[in-house]
Amino acid sequence: xxTLQPDxxxxxxxxxxxxxxxxxxxxxxxxxTPQAVAAAGLLxxxxxxxxxxxxxxxxxxxxxxxxxxxxxxxxxxxxxxDGKRLLLPRCRDGAPGQVDxxxxxxxxxxxxxxxxxxxxxxxxxLPPEAFSxxxxxxxxxxxxxxxxxxxxxxxxxxxxxxxxxxQNAFTVGLGYDFQLVALLPADPWDKPVNAVVTDRQxxxxxx
Numbered sequence: 288x289x290t291l292q293p294d295x296x297x298x299x300x301x302x303x304x305x306x307x308x309x310x311x312x313x314x315x316x317x318x319x320t321p322q323a324v325a326a327a328g329l330l331x332x333x334x335x336x337x338x339x340x341x342x343x344x345x346x347x348x349x350x351x352x353x354x355x356x357x358x359x360x361x362x363x364x365x366x367x368x369d370g371k372r373l374l375l376p377r378c379r380d381g382a383p384g385q386v387d388x389x390x391x392x393x394x395x396x397x398x399x400x401x402x403x404x405x406x407x408x409x410x411x412x413l414p415p416e417a418f419s420x421x422x423x424x425x426x427x428x429x430x431x432x433x434x435x436x437x438x439x440x441x442x443x444x445x446x447x448x449x450x451x452x453x454q455n456a457f458t459v460g461l462g463y464d465f466q467l468v469a470l471l472p473a474d475p476w477d478k479p480v481n482a483v484v485t486d487r488q489x490x491x492x493x494x
Contacts, residue, residue, distance in 0.1 A: 327486035328358035340457035434479030434492030
């Protein structure tokens, strides 16, 4: 893989670097076997459950994995078993890049919605400002050691993490170990996560 520099010389160069990395990471993730996906998800789950931020959290925002994303479903199930309040995102109708959040009591309440992602029912959802999650699990195509994240480019999590409701939350980027790179091309609006958890390591990025 091409070595990425922390600052691309132009916006065009930065966009090209991100596009190349998206293609590479998407291909590597798509090539994973179901057995590898399941094994990595179990290992990463154990790491997240050991975090003080998980133990202390009362309200958790998770996500439902698609297209071989690192599975956060085991974490979500354990959160419910531990009596924590579980939130899932739902793409807001007619508002690209924005989500609402819904509180679910079991994962079966989520059904495929936008982009095929399981989402809570529309009637169960409210704007993010109605909630105060203590822990937010964040998917991504790549993360770096500063906590910067590369998504698919829709800006959903960039906007969500910039809201006041997320400012006091502990944010955890979830990915496979190969998705952790040294440096990502970052934009001024990027909000780093507090930790990156993979199947092989837990990296705290908060100074």
